[in-house]
Amino acid sequence: MNAPTAAVPADPFKGSLWPRVAALALIVYVIYAGAQLEVSWARIETGLENAAKFFSRLFPPNFSRHDLLVKGLLESLQIAVLASTLGIVLALPIGLCAARNLMPAWVTWPARLIIVASRSFHPVIVAILFVKAVGFGALAGTLALTVASIGFIGKLFTEAIEEISLKQVEAVRATGASFSSVLAFGVLPQVFSRFIGFSTYQLDSNLRNSTMVGIVGAGGIGGTLFAAFQRFDYDFVCAILLSIIGLIMLGEVLATGVRAIFIENATLADLFRRGSAMRRVRHSEDD
Amino acid sequence: MLKLNHLSKSYVAGTPVLRDITLEVSERGVTAIIGASGTGKSTLIRCINRLVEPTAGEILFEGADLATLNGRSLRHARRHIGMVFQEYNLVERLTVMENLLSGRLGYVSAWRAWRRKFPPEDIRRAYELLDVVGLAGFALQRADALSGGQRQRVGIARAVMQEPTLLLADEPTSSLDPKTAVEIMELLAGIARSRGIPVLVNMHDVELAKRFADRIIGMAGGALVFDGPAAELDDAMLTTIYGGQGWIQ
Amino acid sequence: MIVVAIVLSIQTVEVIPEFLADAPEQVADLLTRMWPLDFAYYPDTVHAALMETIHIASLGTLLALVLAMPVGILAAHNLVPSTPVNLVAKLILVSSRSVNSLVWALLFVGIFGPGALAGTLAIAFRSIGFVGKLFGEALEEAQPGPIEALSAAGAPWASRMTFGYWPQVKPAFWSIALFRWDINVRESAVLGLVGAGGIGMALDSALNLFQWTRVAVILLAIFAVVIIAEVVVTQVRRRMI
Numbered sequence: 001m002n003a004p005t006a007a008v009p010a011d012p013f014k015g016s017l018w019p020r021v022a023a024l025a026l027i028v029y030v031i032y033a034g035a036q037l038e039v040s041w042a043r044i045e046t047g048l049e050n051a052a053k054f055f056s057r058l059f060p061p062n063f064s065r066h067d068l069l070v071k072g073l074l075e076s077l078q079i080a081v082l083a084s085t086l087g088i089v090l091a092l093p094i095g096l097c098a099a100r101n102l103m104p105a106w107v108t109w110p111a112r113l114i115i116v117a118s119r120s121f122h123p124v125i126v127a128i129l130f131v132k133a134v135g136f137g138a139l140a141g142t143l144a145l146t147v148a149s150i151g152f153i154g155k156l157f158t159e160a161i162e163e164i165s166l167k168q169v170e171a172v173r174a175t176g177a178s179f180s181s182v183l184a185f186g187v188l189p190q191v192f193s194r195f196i197g198f199s200t201y202q203l204d205s206n207l208r209n210s211t212m213v214g215i216v217g218a219g220g221i222g223g224t225l226f227a228a229f230q231r232f233d234y235d236f237v238c239a240i241l242l243s244i245i246g247l248i249m250l251g252e253v254l255a256t257g258v259r260a261i262f263i264e265n266a267t268l269a270d271l272f273r274r275g276s277a278m279r280r281v282r283h284s285e286d287d
Numbered sequence: 288m289l290k291l292n293h294l295s296k297s298y299v300a301g302t303p304v305l306r307d308i309t310l311e312v313s314e315r316g317v318t319a320i321i322g323a324s325g326t327g328k329s330t331l332i333r334c335i336n337r338l339v340e341p342t343a344g345e346i347l348f349e350g351a352d353l354a355t356l357n358g359r360s361l362r363h364a365r366r367h368i369g370m371v372f373q374e375y376n377l378v379e380r381l382t383v384m385e386n387l388l389s390g391r392l393g394y395v396s397a398w399r400a401w402r403r404k405f406p407p408e409d410i411r412r413a414y415e416l417l418d419v420v421g422l423a424g425f426a427l428q429r430a431d432a433l434s435g436g437q438r439q440r441v442g443i444a445r446a447v448m449q450e451p452t453l454l455l456a457d458e459p460t461s462s463l464d465p466k467t468a469v470e471i472m473e474l475l476a477g478i479a480r481s482r483g484i485p486v487l488v489n490m491h492d493v494e495l496a497k498r499f500a501d502r503i504i505g506m507a508g509g510a511l512v513f514d515g516p517a518a519e520l521d522d523a524m525l526t527t528i529y530g531g532q533g534w535i536q
Numbered sequence: 537m538i539v540v541a542i543v544l545s546i547q548t549v550e551v552i553p554e555f556l557a558d559a560p561e562q563v564a565d566l567l568t569r570m571w572p573l574d575f576a577y578y579p580d581t582v583h584a585a586l587m588e589t590i591h592i593a594s595l596g597t598l599l600a601l602v603l604a605m606p607v608g609i610l611a612a613h614n615l616v617p618s619t620p621v622n623l624v625a626k627l628i629l630v631s632s633r634s635v636n637s638l639v640w641a642l643l644f645v646g647i648f649g650p651g652a653l654a655g656t657l658a659i660a661f662r663s664i665g666f667v668g669k670l671f672g673e674a675l676e677e678a679q680p681g682p683i684e685a686l687s688a689a690g691a692p693w694a695s696r697m698t699f700g701y702w703p704q705v706k707p708a709f710w711s712i713a714l715f716r717w718d719i720n721v722r723e724s725a726v727l728g729l730v731g732a733g734g735i736g737m738a739l740d741s742a743l744n745l746f747q748w749t750r751v752a753v754i755l756l757a758i759f760a761v762v763i764i765a766e767v768v769v770t771q772v773r774r775r776m777i
Binding site: 026029030033034036037038039043047050051054116117120121122124125128129132133134208209211212215216225226229241244245248249 | 558562563566588591594595598631634635636638639642643646647648649651652653656722723725726729730739743755758759762763
């Protein structure tokens with residue numbers, strides 16, 4: 001043992017004050033906000049009774065109106081496919097314009113504004129506006145999900161372009177190529193696989209939302225679902241929900257397949273394993 | 288102290304990694320287990336504290352057969368066996384001090400540990416140990432900010448925090464440069480001497496083993512083939528242990 | 537195959553050309569009817585509804601974190617080495633994710649009646665799958681070495697969790713929580729359309745009464761909150777990591 005260690009701090013865990021304050025603030029918030037939910041035992045009791053009744057009426061699912069069911073599901077599928085196509089086609093130029101490393105500020109700002117505006121509203125809210133503009137039906141739903149796709153794909157596409165290696169771009173530019181050739185040979189090959197990744201995710205996400213926009217009259221199975229809910233037609237509700245879950249899972253399988261075809265294993269792993277969990281979170285589905 | 292009786296282990300039935308090991312370790316000082324890669328050194332040392340489940344045999348330690356213990360009694364037995372790892376196995380995102388105190392987790396309740404309410408005596412000993420391993424002043428650094436040699440020092444200090452009556456070290460120097468490896472072995476030998484406990488180290492570096500070990504155990508093909516002081520380890524024996532001759536200078 | 541799908545979809549979606557041609561005019565009409573914005577309406581009704589929306593999103597996210605942690609642990613094979621248990625946990629997570637939050641909201645409105653409670657539960661139940669899946673994956677990616685060292689020191693299960701796993705998954709956990717909160721702020725804005733509280737209810741009534749100047753104020757408020765949430769998330773994440 002060396003000389004007696006004089007400076008032994010009483011508490012070697014000094015950093016622990018901040019988390020405690022944060023935890024306390026969180027508890028205070030939960031109590032404050034929770035009080036506004038008006039939870040009471042009486043409410044929970046009646047709720048549990050309702051839930052028991054509700055679930056007993058959900059089963060067995062009633063598939064007798066399958067023609068209505070299939071029609072709604074097909075319409076949802078069509079909305080998703082069309083919206084994804086349109087969204088991808090429109091997101092490409094907009095995303096390109098928003099990339100700060102390729103475009104001047106006066107081009108990137110409007111493009112970024114479009115992307116932010118498209119991302120800010122839930123597709124169902126956008127659907128309401130389109131229902132007012134083009135009337136009830138699948139067209140409104142398609143346009144609403146197109147807007148959502150522009151926001152999501154545009155943002156990720158822009159980020160992908162901004163992360164590319166400029167060396168390859170310069171190499172192409174050095175050959176005296178025109179701007180379009182620079183894009184085609186210097187930029188797009190570098191972002192293609194990730195672009196396919198976002199697009200399949202967006203198709204997946206559009207499929208989920210296309211089953212919902214019907215709630216506000218924008219086409220698809222959602223309208224049927226909402227109507228069945230309001231008529232307390234719970235066994236039909238159950239049938240619809242099971243069908244939607246089936247469709248979404250089918251969509252997930254298809255999306256995985258498309259990714260496997262277009263992106264070879266390396267970039268697939270890239271998309272899923274890339275960097276921190278945050279990165280994964282960002283690439284995984286959201287509504 | 289520690290006695291292994293007919294200890295066997297096979298990961299796949301029919302292909303034993305350890306064959307009927309019987310061994311006694313009671314003397315203070317460093318005992319080195321040497322042998323070629325894949326000969327079961329690591330499995331042997333990990334069987335002792337049941338990080339690897341032995342297939343058959345007895346592990347007699349402080350009057351109990353570790354092979355039959357479970358749950359709480361196994362945890363209590365493990366508290367007396369410190370362990371040092373090749374890859375250090377520190378919790379990278381915790382501080383050096385927290386890593387040291389994690390050696391006391393067998394004694395402190397989970398609730399107290401979560402609130403970092405360790406007994407002052409533990410904290411005082413942790414600071415002393417940091418001094419001993421040459422890391423005074425590093426207490427509040429995060430483990431991922433340290434070099435390999437420094438991390439291994441923390442790993443050793445963590446094991447000693449347990450106040451073990453037996454210290455196991457699984458290839459403690461294999462990930463380090465030669466100079467640091469010597470320093471780490473000096474530290475382990477010093478701990479064996481000053482605390483009067485047996486230290487069981489497995490390593491593949493013969494020179495390092497000869498230099499620091501009081502007793503050498505040679506393994507080949509999952510069985511013991513040599514047991515004796517370093518001086519008795521001649522070239523013929525090394526050929527038996529490692530096979531071939533060309534590598535002996 | 538993709539082309540066939542697109543062509544088939546175009547043919548079947550009944551695009552009434554007059555409607556589509558009419559659309560820009562309708563949008564312009566909508567915008568003029570939204571002007572001037574009825575700001576007097578904001579302190580009146582919108583502010584309270586907006587706060588309720590934020591509470592729904594925050595409480596829902598917190599509840600989801602609490603509920604998702606055990607399920608995520610049960611789904612992680614290195615923590616619970618039992619494949620049947622892992623599969624059951626994963627089934628819970630998949631079911632939670634497969635049902636849209638609007639459907640969860642319809643369900644809880646049916647059970648607890650209209651209001652913020654239904655909205656909070658809807659957000660929570662939709663988020664469990666998202667948080668639990670990513671939390672479970674983060675746990676499975678944790679390094680086994682430090683855990684082994686703690687086992688060797690005789691640490692009990694709870695201490696291995698808090699000293700071994702938690703420090704390793706903490707950054708991922710808070711990233712997941714922040715990201716889900718950001719999504720939930722957007723989602724909770726629509727729950728009111730099915731009666732589950734928040735600003736969506738104000739939007740619904742303004743829409744039904746064709747009060748476009750009020751609709752515009754509500755949309756602006758949602759836009760502002762969503763942007764603020766995104767800025768908050770970005771700042772907190774930068775500071776934390």
